[in-house]
Amino acid sequence: MSGRVRIIGMGPGPACWLTPEAAQALTEATDVVGYAPYVARHKVLAHQRLHPSDNRVEAERARLALRLAASGHDVALVSGGDPGVFAMAAALLEAFEALPLHERAVEISILPGVTAVLAAAARLGAPLGGDFCVMSLSDNLKPWKVIKDRLEATINGDFVLALYNPASKARPHQIFDAFAILRAGRAPQTPVAFARAIGRDDESILRCCLADADPGHADMSTLVLIGSSQSRWVARPHGEPLLLTPRAVQVRS
């Protein structure tokens, strides 16, 4: 008997953002595999085994999920946010691709979720009303030159830009280098937001502009959002301003 792997997007954190599909898969699974903090969000049921693991062992975790499924288990491979966005879906398929063709029989499905940029955008207003790019700033798996070229492409295309994995203890400097590139190409008053731990108890947002932004505010729990030339703050008499990228593009002549 062959089992299956379902790669589950748990959303940014709170249960109110977990889809019913994901919730049901989590109750059905015989095995819950994933990065320990995501596994810890799940209340284990009597028939289930948990397989928490450390960060940065995605390949090993993916192989474990495939092995369990191949021996008949119903595996929930959990991921924060959406599993497709710089998360476990790619890691699982990389491990799957490494198998000989005849061993690629396990059923694989991906259950989408609310990814960090959508949650951050929702809190900010409507920054994604215009075309946007989503990048991971980690250079663990791609050369910095690729990241630099892509940042420049987002400037040339005047895209709204969302940065995942902007900084970590091991990589504190990339976000400073990224801001240096962005400042060379975008207007000083371009809106910037550091959206941290959105949906969690310690959620916070820092609103600023490109000229004033301190990249040191970013950590692994932060989504950094940089507006396009069209993005602007909408003031309110009470409360923080809302960030808007209008649907219409006004081209300066």
Add this chain to the structure above:
Amino acid sequence: MSGRVRIIGMGPGPACWLTPEAAQALTEATDVVGYAPYVARHKVLAHQRLHPSDNRVEAERARLALRLAASGHDVALVSGGDPGVFAMAAALLEAFEALPLHERAVEISILPGVTAVLAAAARLGAPLGGDFCVMSLSDNLKPWKVIKDRLEATINGDFVLALYNPASKARPHQIFDAFAILRAGRAPQTPVAFARAIGRDDESILRCCLADADPGHADMSTLVLIGSSQSRWVARPHGEPLLLTPRAVQVRS
């Protein structure tokens, strides 16, 4: 008394992709405002008034939502997918911004949802394992020159590309023009997928490569996904191949 507007992401269609937060807001609302097919997804409750409207009257719909809220109603402004991605959040904030500052007192919140590119990616495999761009191909509100420049930027940055609103009865040609630009800059074997009505009963996916893709397959319900230089199909002995953009970028020397 001042009411509120909650802009609700209903996801791509099925109830299994509607977040609990969105479901609860829909039951609490006194008024449900939105494009008729989205309003029709909601089972009206005894205390509720529905305000369905036609497509392409977003500004009018946004003003109605703000007027109802200003007179004390609890308004659910419904949107397909995620309300932030080329949807009602920007339209609502544009109408809000047009009010004098002292009239911007209504409480506004945005409830995120699963947007089309995440649903399509989940069905395909892991195409968003690398950096990606999300664009609306509609030139109703932005000049074609802007779209052309952005498509070229996505080529220069070697991004995975997701195209929303690729074609409609009134705009059948843009997707052909877009493919001509992409073909000039990307390899013929670049993976392409036309993901139509994902999550609905008539869901379908067409898998091909850039050289063979027929842009005529796209309509208003289609999400078109174009891979980067890194994207590839992963074959299986049974079932359709899976689309993978690995997390690691291999740079050709």
